[in-house]
Amino acid sequence: MWLRIKPGSTVPVYQQIVSGVKESIAKGALHAGDRLPTVRDTATEFALNHNTVAKAYRALERDGVIVTMGSKGTFIAHIHEVQNRSEKIENLKRSMDTLFIDAHHAGITPEQLKQMFILAVDTWFAAKDPKENLK
Amino acid sequence: MWLRIKPGSTVPVYQQIVSGVKESIAKGALHAGDRLPTVRDTATEFALNHNTVAKAYRALERDGVIVTMGSKGTFIAHIHEVQNRSEKIENLKRSMDTLFIDAHHAGITPEQLKQMFILAVDTWFAAKDPKENLK
Amino acid sequence: MWLRIKPGSTVPVYQQIVSGVKESIAKGALHAGDRLPTVRDTATEFALNHNTVAKAYRALERDGVIVTMGSKGTFIAHIHEVQNRSEKIENLKRSMDTLFIDAHHAGITPEQLKQMFILAVDTWFAAKDPKENLK
């Protein structure tokens, strides 16, 4: 299953699709060049409206994650073609700042936070599809 | 100025208040035991709807960041009295996962990410109010 | 009338709205800071679906032409805040190239084209709201 939707969540469905696809790519479950199911097929598979799926695909295309080839279908983009790299790194830094604030309010010290982070990075990337790691 | 609101932002105003108060505490600009302005004073000061401010205060109280003492006003809670610590750490880990996915799509390697993070932690906590660091 | 929709046109309605608003601003009929009618009011006025109008407003916001202020409504952005300037100039040059090709196929020489263009620029900008020209 390349996607999992929580119907009751406060997170809009189309955003769950966007996050899910990004996560599957990052984890190596989807690869550059792979063809995604059509908008309509995805809608049917997860019992969603096709407009909702189309909105998610449009957002993913705007982010440079997927590429729509007219009537040929939709494909995972190559990571080299990263769009707005500097903008994305800015967003990343802002997310880190938020993380620090939340850590402080959870009663975590900077040193504990560093250790947690390094452990989490290693665990996370180790969980990736091994084939992906060989590249 | 203990709070700064960006009117044009896509982030809801009430969430900006929540984040702003948390940030001010983490940076040492607000301290445990400090009295916050009333909902209506804050609303007037920043030209906001008082329902918006009330919603933010309610969210902060739910998070254990502030405490409402009936007619005495609203106060910054002591950090030791952290509520739902394990729940917060869970949220933190989830935020980290999202960070990893975003980093991957920005073309950043795990090693680069670790270095960025450690540097950012050190920079961030060095910028804190020195008084806070003495504690 | 700040907008005119041709129902039978092959140009999608939402694009007609986008072009119409841009044109009204360029001609000086709409000014920076003006409040646009709400999505629903515009939909009612021109007998359109509110989703169609919302799509047009979203496109205009992405282009930095208008700014949505949450529940305060939608406003014409200040031209100084031009987004993606270099990208827009690239598009402009590409439009010029297309113009040259079309001119050639209409049997127009480069010199005739220059004269037509200068005349058209002068005529077009003279037709603007005089108040706008005083600024």
Place this chain on the structure above:
Amino acid sequence: MWLRIKPGSTVPVYQQIVSGVKESIAKGALHAGDRLPTVRDTATEFALNHNTVAKAYRALERDGVIVTMGSKGTFIAHIHEVQNRSEKIENLKRSMDTLFIDAHHAGITPEQLKQMFILAVDTWFAAKDPKENLK
């Protein structure tokens, strides 16, 4: 290579063919009287659907750019035999109007626009095949 198709472009393929042929003629790479490859040969050469190529040829013929001579094949029309000249000039003026609006939204003044245009015309026509200029 008399034609170049971008598969990932948002511009429909058949329009890319129409523009490409017009551009090649305007640049002097294709000349009046030249025989174009058949619909099926073009489709094979560029790995396109033959319906797509046929649609493009139909559009070019409607514009008077090419002429189909029954079983003899398809030929580039003579420019003197311009069809619908006044209609084409009307379209040209409309394209100019759009250009003015886009220029305004890119923060370009009328004078800057004139200079850009004259420079672009000179550059563009200088790049033409020299043989064409001798005519």
Place this chain on the structure above:
DNA sequence: GTGGTCTAGACCACA
């Protein structure tokens, strides 16, 4: 009251 999200269902352009 404002815009955002979502569904259901129709029609169209492109390949």
Place this chain on the structure above:
DNA sequence: GTGGTCTAGACCACA
């Protein structure tokens, strides 16, 4: 067969 556009109508978050 593919995605894009549009309508009609419902419900929700925010201010």
